[in-house]
Amino acid sequence: MSTHERPVAPAGSIGWSLVVPVKPAAVGKSRLAPFAGGHRADLARAMAIDTITAALASPRVVELLAITPDPEFADVLARLGAVAVTDEPAAGLNAALLHGARLSRSRRPDGAVAAMLADLPALRPNELTTALDAASAWPTSFVPDAAGVGTTLYCAAPGVDFAPRFGGPSRRAHLDAGAVELTPVPITSVRRDVDTGADLHQARDLGVGPRTRAALAAMARRGDPVAETGTS
Template identity: 95%
Template sequence: MSTQERPVAPAGSIGWSLVVPVKPAAVGKSRLAPFAGGHRTELAQAMAIDTITAALACPRVVELLAITPDQEFAAVLAGVGAVAVTDEPAAGLNAALQHGARLARSRRPDGAVAAMLADLPALRPNELTTALDAATAWPTSFVPDAAGVGTTLYCTAPGVDFAPRFGGPSRRAHLDAGAVELTPVPITSVRRDVDTGADLHQARDLGVGPRTRAALAAMARRGDPVAETGTS
């Protein structure tokens, strides 16, 4: 999606810079390996592209920074409209997100900043809009994952310290840090992250994006049982 094709944030709404971390293909979505086998890399990249493409179609997102050390895939993400950031620090996920947030605020000092995972292949732009609109009421807020253990989206208002706590039981970590949980709003696709074959089946029931759908179809043609049944 080119800059000219990007949706425009409605007058009076808050524009968001969205930071999305994308692991290198060699290590991304390792928990899918028992289900996707040799197709794991292809599937992980397809999910990331669908996630980022859907996020860029959200009218509240004025800029998306994809944080990845994978130079080749960074070019692919730039091709769909992301700002590819390849100088990722080596200190882990949260450090990478903070690096992206600093860059976002250097580009848009008065903008709101959010971090979102790249494994939401069923993401709906309208549901991301709902989540970001709900987030405007709070200094910091977050969306828990479908299991209610982790986090898929972390949001900070303009000028508020950006201190994500992704990893492990991050829902509890974000609550303990004072962030507001945005669960009352109907945002199923924002919560449906994919780590396992069962997760993938549920995402497919919601309706995955075209890249993920094509990857699953290719896996089914090769006789992959997960692509055919969606179960583990």
């Protein structure tokens, strides 16, 4: 199997196009600055790489569109097997996701489309597969974040309007829009987003990917308290 050859989905399962927005590392994960200091950009890149690598390992993900305005990081993500897409029209998160979904459906008109955040460094491919399989039963559905306030994954079945409402209390926004919440399934790693030092500690306890693990090790060698103890 070549580096970029996609896993084959089992017969009867739905294949998904996954749209993942990735902010420039220089501005991404700003709430980690008090904990990661000068390592924040490296940590943001590492988390995005681990998230996308894990997502690409799910047999349900038939293509992954990484939306980023950073051309250098776009090249990195393309080497992982993602389709790197310029952030258009540069009008915020939901606009970027809609742009990615339109591109996806121009390539796969009858395809299912999902949007997932890039800050899930403990993501397990099998848990993403479980979430996407659960989503296939509903027109639109979503996975709430670990705090139960935001959203980490939003899914629209084939032929269904893709209308994400990320940002702020997006769990409530998605519920109000009629999307089904996918919480009964065991998908802890799909919910464990990272915005703060405490989140990072919890993700590390779940088991982060190799790039995030290496970034944390580099922080620990420099005496960073979060990397060593998980607390601020």
